Amino acid sequence: MPVKGIKRVQLNMGSVIGNITGPVTEKVITEVMIVGSGYAAQITPIHTSTLVNSMYRELKPEPRGMTGRVGYTANYAARVNAAGGTLKGKPRPDGSGNYWDPDAEPDFLRKGFERDGIADIKATIKRGYKL
Template sequence: MGVKVKGIQQAQRNMNALINDIEGRKIVRALKSATIIIGSEAAILTPRDTSTLINSQYTELLPQGSKIIGRIGYTASYAAAVHNASGKLKGQPRAHFGRTANHSEFGPKRSVEFGGGTGVGNYWDPNAEPQFLLKGAVKAKDTVDAVMKKELKL
């Protein structure tokens, strides 16, 4: 005489739900770790003049359909321009770029500084580089790979 076992399908559904929940939490933790590691490496390479740029760095995780995307960025309005700059001024003093010509069509002749640097330190000092976010990600690749492997292990 055979024994009838009830609830096998329900037990399988519960087990699958538990595994999916564990995998989901592991993925979130792994991605958060990866964004922190990459952000830290990028921070080392981010230029600091007034610290506005470095203080504007953020990380976030975004669900997109069945995927979760980890994103690192900067909220400072000029972040993309600095990231994509050539770096040709690296090591040069943060001096103003000059003065306007000493003439005026209206009123007395005078020259005016038209901006540039703050006059403090050198451009891209001390460790900053153009493409700081991209280079930070490349530099962090091996560490991120190891963390992802560890975090996603069952």
């Protein structure tokens, strides 16, 4: 007994794979960036709000997929993110509060994605690729 509909299944499979590798992946990566950057913003130092307000997201097509990138445009962002936090809790010289207060942490961008937001990021990916 011959099997019918193989050609149609192959065409539909190509359509589904094309959808997953294009708009679905774009949506999932964007949602992951939003979730992770939200967690990072919660622990970003907010002395003058310049740093947290300079956050950006970028989605870039690559030859073999897409790359999402989250960062800060403030020129001192990399130095603050890489700071050791040794002054955490100590008063600022200008009397405008304490360093790293109230909830800020060093390495805030990585921690927002890899520590604090990891469960929500995994759930976002699982939900986004559900067929």
